Amino acid sequence: MFERPSAGERAVLVHLDFGADTDAAELDEFRQLAKAAGARVVGLVGGSRTVPDARLFVGSGKAEELKGLSAAEHADLVIFDHPLSAAQQRNLERHLQCRVLDRTGLILDIFAQRARSFEGKLQVELAQLRHLSTRLVRGWTHLERQKGGIGLRGPGETQLEVDRRLMGKRIAVISRRLERIAAQRSQGRQARSRAELPAVSLVGYTNAGKSTLFNRLTQSAVYQADKLFATLDPTLRRLPLSGGDSVILADTVGFINHLPHELVAAFRSTLEETRTADLLLHVVDAASPRRSASICDVQEVLSEIGAGEIPQIQVFNKIDLVPGARPQLERDAQGRVQRVWLSAATKEGVDSLVTAVAESFQTDHLCQCVSLGPLDGRLRAWFFANARVVSDRPTREGGWELEVLVPRHKLERLLSQDVSVQTRLHAREPGRVAAGAGG
16 A cells, blocks of 8 residues: 655656647746645646546556656656546555645645734635545555444444544534634624625735735735735725725735635635625636636636626726736726726726726715615615615604615616615715715
8 A cells, every 4th residue: 555655846747738829928837736735746747638538647657757757856746737537546545656636726725824813724724624625535454343242243333434534523613613713703794884884805916916006005915925825814004085984995815717616615615705795896806818718717706606686897907017008997888997008016007997996986886865664674675785885864654764875786686676666766966975984
């Protein structure tokens, strides 16, 4: 039985093409991922296949090439830029006689190194346990843990069953802890809602410059670095707008191509800051050669977590690295800001982004007065959960008169579900649209 080494940094990378040419930017990202995990890259094996090999993923010929290179370079591990099944990973380790890691395991390892908060560490551990639970295999020959009495002789609980049971208990404990933390986050969001502070969330591909932009906007000192997943735990700060108004700005974890589903599930409470935001600032690396693909990757994750319909402003960052690019605002046919070009590093165009955020709350949010009767408690609760309630006055009939600032897309969805709500609404001229004093 092959004994997996517990440590090692010398790594051989494997990237195969399945019906497409190798993308240099994609390979560079793979190398950056490996280096972010602390690996020392000593070799790269490429190739093309129509479909993965069921047993070794790469096929027997390529597996022999990989074995020879790993032995020659004294590699401690082989990292695949693809998801591997448990059987493929086990077969490869036996054949190569070294540790094998797939893309999911690599990203999970990076997240484990980056986690700083108690919640972040729990989320990473949960993701790792869920990933590992599908890969428990027989690692021992002494599988008999206990023996019964007369009539009950034979193998009892196996080591594999013990591991699986203990892992299930640990997953349950972590899940309960994260649920309590999620409840605390929800209370915090409700408090901000009562304070009438709209929420704006920075989202985007990893290493697009979100934390640098966050620091420029809020005069903060959040950790920033030119490496993948430099920021893992979310950070919230107040962002003053024009006219004394303010919003809450959130810096969140970056996305990446083929983000493991285990991470999306484990970080759902953290990503809730994005899902409940009133506006998303989609930060894009304007100098990246795979800019369009990165935008699509982020949109895919946003849809997966239920944030695909939230209004967005695309922020094309790092224009100082793009020849001929300059700070500017791009608008759609209705005159709304659709894209902002800026450089967080040089501060060029940052003020224009603040102006665009304030303008967005004027165009994408509606000021409405709502007349509710005594039986409209559920509708009243909807406005408190989905809008900014500026005022709430009881009526003599036992109902309520609400003055709300509601996102246009949420109100349109409500009206599509219940047309009768339209009779309870009447528009109001917006005053201070991004409610909340800036201090």
